[in-house]
Each structure stands twice: as structure tokens, then as C-alpha cells.
Amino acid sequence: MPREELAAWLRLLLTPGVGIQSARKLLAAFGLPQEIFEHDPAAWQSVVGTRAALSLTALPEHLDTEVDRLQAWLAEDTRRHVLTLGDSLYPTELLQMADPPLMLYVQGDVQALHHPRRLAMVGSRNPTPQGETNAKQFAHALGEAGVCVVSGLALGVDGAAHEGALQAGAPTIAVVGTGLDRVYPKRHLSLAHRIGAQGAIVSEYPLGTPPLAAHFPQRNRIIAGLSQGTLVVEAAVQSGSLITARLAADQGREVFAIPGSIHSPQARGCHALIRQGAKLVESAQDILEDLHMVPARSLDGVLEVEPDGEDALLMAMGYDPVSLDALQARTGLDTAHLQARLLELELQGDVSRLPGGLLQRLGRG
Template identity: 35%
Template sequence: MWLQQALGAGSSKPVRILSNYGSVKDFYLAGKESWLLEGYFTRKEIYKLSSYSAADAQLLVSYCEDIGQNIITPESEEYPGQLTQIPNPPCALYVKGELPDFGSCLSVSIVGTRKATEAGKTAARSFAFGLAKQGVIVVSGGALGIDTAAHSGALQAGGKTVCVLGCGIDANYLMANAPLREAIAAKGALLSEYPPSTQAMGSNFPIRNRIISGLSAGTLVVEAAAKSGSLITADCALDQGKDVFAVPSGIYNPVGKGVNSLIKSGAKPVSSVNDILEEYTEQYPGKFNLDDTQINVIIKGSNTETAPAPEASLEGLSDDAKRLFPFMTDEPEHVSKLCKLSGLRIAQALSAVTELEIAGKVKSYPGSRYSI
């Protein structure tokens, strides 16, 4: 934590430090004169290394404990092993919730534009649902559009999802998605390289993206404009030696140029969950059921086909969905109000409305509002 506070998120220098000193403790004890002799620290970094003490770091640890955040470092048992393999692994990670076991499960990140089309959101949600049903950890960034759809689909499937933020976990960022983040923390984890209260800045997100791809065996891009930030995540995946998948898009779709460009450059085009899973059957023998057609979304052109439209009944839906649905009206209501009316917890309600939306029973609106 002391090292991260001094050098900042995304720095590659900790790897060099560990190579030269063996441990962060030995580097800390070496002192300022030794740091200056290294020759690769800026004046600002030397100042921060000198002024930020181990006692300051301990105060931050105590504060995080008070607000329900865990801190893990590369020495922690919970630290995802995949991140130790990337060029600039985070010195410290802040976690709310419980990180799934990345060592024993396949993980796939799903990213894309914030300005997604309905077809794009349906595709992201369906892929996430299908992957989560097969025990795959779904990783994304918590933004509007494709990210939100991916997290929601994984939650609806009862699976694990991890949201990697480009700000402090407690920051006032995209408050319309605050209920979704609460649901993710309850069923998976919120993760950030940035300490509490760090506000979202445009420069944070490209740095954050290497963690999204680093946690994942492959990255799926669903709708991205020609200069989308999602392409940065895809580039990070390629630099890390990871797989890149892309959902083909219509040539007239303004948020489809990026994914089509990825395919031209060698990304694997996918139209079903199986197209992704088949790449990992040898690495995870017997783990996936590729014959489960119920979760195998098929996409043709710009339209997404899922299971046939459900009957008017709620047959086949979860008890939570059945409990929530009677309180839905044709006027969009915020999910917090639906919680009060139904008595469901926020995580249960979000999972229920996502399930109902996939079943074609309800519509979603900006700001976590829903109607029939």
C-alpha cells in the first residue's frame, strides 16, 4: 500500500523494485539515499516515498476495515494469481464482497460501449447469463450499457461476477448503478486499485482496463465504436497473451465499427456461448456442458435470438421474480421502491428484475427503474 500510494496505480516500477531488493520491506528500509541511486524514480516519486510512511498505510488499513473493504496484496492468499503474470500487477487491491476462486474457474471479461443498442445489451446479458450458468466468472467494469448488461446477466444466472472500478469503491460514481454494485458485492466482488474516496477521472480507466483483461482468460467485446475504450481492454488482453472474442455487428451500426475491426485483426467472431467455451475445454476438462442449448444464445446479424417468447404466466421463473412481479406497473419505478414493496433485499430485487427483463416481462430504464 505504501508503495502504491507513492508510485500511483498502474506503475511498472514495483516489478523492478522487487527484482532489485527482493521485498517491499527491504526497499522501504533501504531509505532515500538508496532510492536516489537507483536512478529511475522521479523527484515527485522520491518525495512521496519519503513523506508517506508505513504508519500512514496502517491508518488506511484501519479505515478500510471500518467501511467494509478488504485490502489484498501480491503476498495475500486471495490475490488473483493471474494478475501476477501481467507486466504491471497492482501493488494493492481494495475489495468489497468476496473474490471468487480465479485459480479453479474460467473467467471471461465482457466489455463494450456505454451507448449500447438494445440488441447489444441483449447479447451481452445473454452471453453473461450463459457463461455464468457454466460456472464461468464474468468480469466487467460497471459502466452503463454493455458492462451493466453483462453484470446483470451473470447475477440473473446465479453466477459470480466481479466489477473492476476506475475509482474508489465508495466514490460517488455513476450513482444510477449503485444498486447494481450492491448486488455485485453481495454475490461477487467490487474491486479497485484506487483507495477509498478516489474520484473517477478519465485517466483512471485505461489504467484500470489491464486488470479487467488480466483477471480473464479471454475478453469478449460486444459493440464498440472505432475509438472505444473497450478496444483498450482488448489491446491489454493481446499484450497479456489472452484471447479476444468479438460479437459481429452490422456495417451500419455506429457502435459496431470497433468490433468489426477487431475481427479483421484476428479476434475470434462468436455467435454463441459455445464459441467461447470450446477454446477452454482442454484446460478445464469436463467442466462445461456444450450440449446445453437453453443457455446457448444465437445471434444472427443485428438481431439477438433467445428462447421463444414466454407465456403470460411466470412459470419457470424464480420465487423472487414471482414475488416482485405483482408490484410492477406501467409506470417506471426505482428498484429501491420495488424492494420496499416486495420485501426483497436489493440483490434479490436486481436479480429478479433482470430475470423478468430477459423473460420479456418488464422493461428497464436509466437510473435502475423498471416497468411492465
């Protein structure tokens, strides 16, 4: 993007007193930012009022410095991009939103934003051990099926979801609430670098933007907007994850929720979503079938040991009690193959049979 065009976009976005709504009105009325600033203040006033028009007459403080910083950031790495509403690479799904971000900063593979299968995974920053395991295993299974997992790089479920997708060798997208020259939380610095190498990190906030509390609920609309559906793994009743789910529903996207213990506060948000019409899911296969996402590869009747040495059937079981039918749906194995493998795992002490025909993976597995 030429410097003059970049400067016009930053001037529009960084001018104090001109919010995103006013900027959007100006773009609708006059076209691209360079064209906006070719008009006189009287024309601006008729669109956004006197106060905002007056603010636009002055250049934002340090505008040239901000343009220099952004150009230097872009020049450092060919996998860094700035996408505006008029860019051909701007995700079309976001254009369908009521309030699409005017500018997106991207670190990584920009084509990940156009992946044909994208699913948001969100949940608690303080999940139960089972919730964190569920997030990682669902993301791993979805990644193996050719799905790009979209999440928010937060602690807990978000981090586990990104990790599961990366371990499956799949792209994953992190939508963050800071400038892309910062990583928050800091303990996810290594994870962020891996996401940038295998997928993409996305923000609507300028470089240097700190982790302000108001930014995280705002970025949730992008997580929902980029995805064909949203899976809530664990969430309290009052949580940002439910905001993401509501935004997804408002945008006409599917919402899925994993049920949990009636005694766990972290399950109550998912249960509330299910009561409101979210789809209860027990396996990644439930989501793939509902969204008509065809897996990238079939198990072909055989379950192998994963590269890290973990049995794929044990991974499919998770740690919650599971029925034979549900396990068969997750794995695609016929009854004879599945029963034979389960008997082997029982004899090894990795699986136990429970009353009611349920099976459960034991902790030593």
C-alpha cells in the same frame, strides 16, 4: 495485515513523484516496502534516481489518516480485503502481466478472483438495444455454464453483462476505476451492492479516489489480465473496449467479437477486431468450446421456462436472424426436439421463418 506493514505499502504508493514503475523497481531491488525503507536514500537513488529518492525521504501528507481510514474500512466488513504482490491470495494471472497492480482492494468474495473459468465482457457505454440484449443473454448463458463474467461496472454493455451473470446465479467481478468507497456511475449503486454480495468488486486505487478519466483505460488491463478470454459485444472503432481487447491479445488471451449490422457505428469496432484475427462468435457455446470450458450443467434434450417466465429457447435465439444449425449448437437439442419446439413457438406467434432457412424471434416474445 499489521498496521506497520500496511503503512509501508501506502507510503510507497502514495509518495508524490514515485510512480508504479519506480515502486516496482524498488520492490525488486530491496523486497517488501518495510525493507525498502530500512535502506538509506543513497541506495534508493541508485535504483530510481535522485528525484524519486528525495521524495521517499518525506512521509506522504496525511499518511496516518489514510492508514486509519483503510483499517476502519477493512474492519467494517469481513468481505473486504487488501491484497499485495506478496499475498498468497493475489491472482497469479496478474503476476504474469508486465505491470501488475501493486495493491488490490477487494469488496466481496476474494475467491472469485480464483474462479476456474473467467471471461471478460466489454463493450459500448451506449449500445444499441440489440447489443445490450446480447450482452445480457451471453452473460446469462455463460453464467449458467459455470463461467465468472469479468467487466467494468460501466453503463451499457458492462452493466448488462453483470446483470445477466447475476440473474444466472453466477459470480461476477467488477474492476473499477475509483476507490471502493465510491460507486461510479452512481446509477449502478444497487448493481454494485449485488455484485459485492454475489461476486467481487476490485480496484487498484486507494479509498477516496474519484472517477478520473485516465483510470479507466488503466483498469482495463486488470479486466483482461483476470480473464482467460475477452468478448467484445459492441464497440466503436475508437473505444476503451478495443483497448481491453488489445491488452488481452498482448497477454496471449483469446479475443472474441460479436458481429453486427454493417450500418451500425457500434459494430465497427467488432468488425475491425474480426479482421485482425478475433474470433467471430454467434453464441456462448462458441466461446465455451473454444476455451474448453465444460458447461456446469447440460440441457439433456429439454429446454425449460426460465424463473422469470421467459422461454429458454427464445432466450437462446436472441433477436437477430439465426440458422437452425446455429440454434442447435446453442441449445444442444436434437433436430426433432428443436423443430417441434420451433413449431410451437411459430403457432404462438413468437417466431417467424425467414428466407434462406433463417429464424427470428418476434418482438412480442
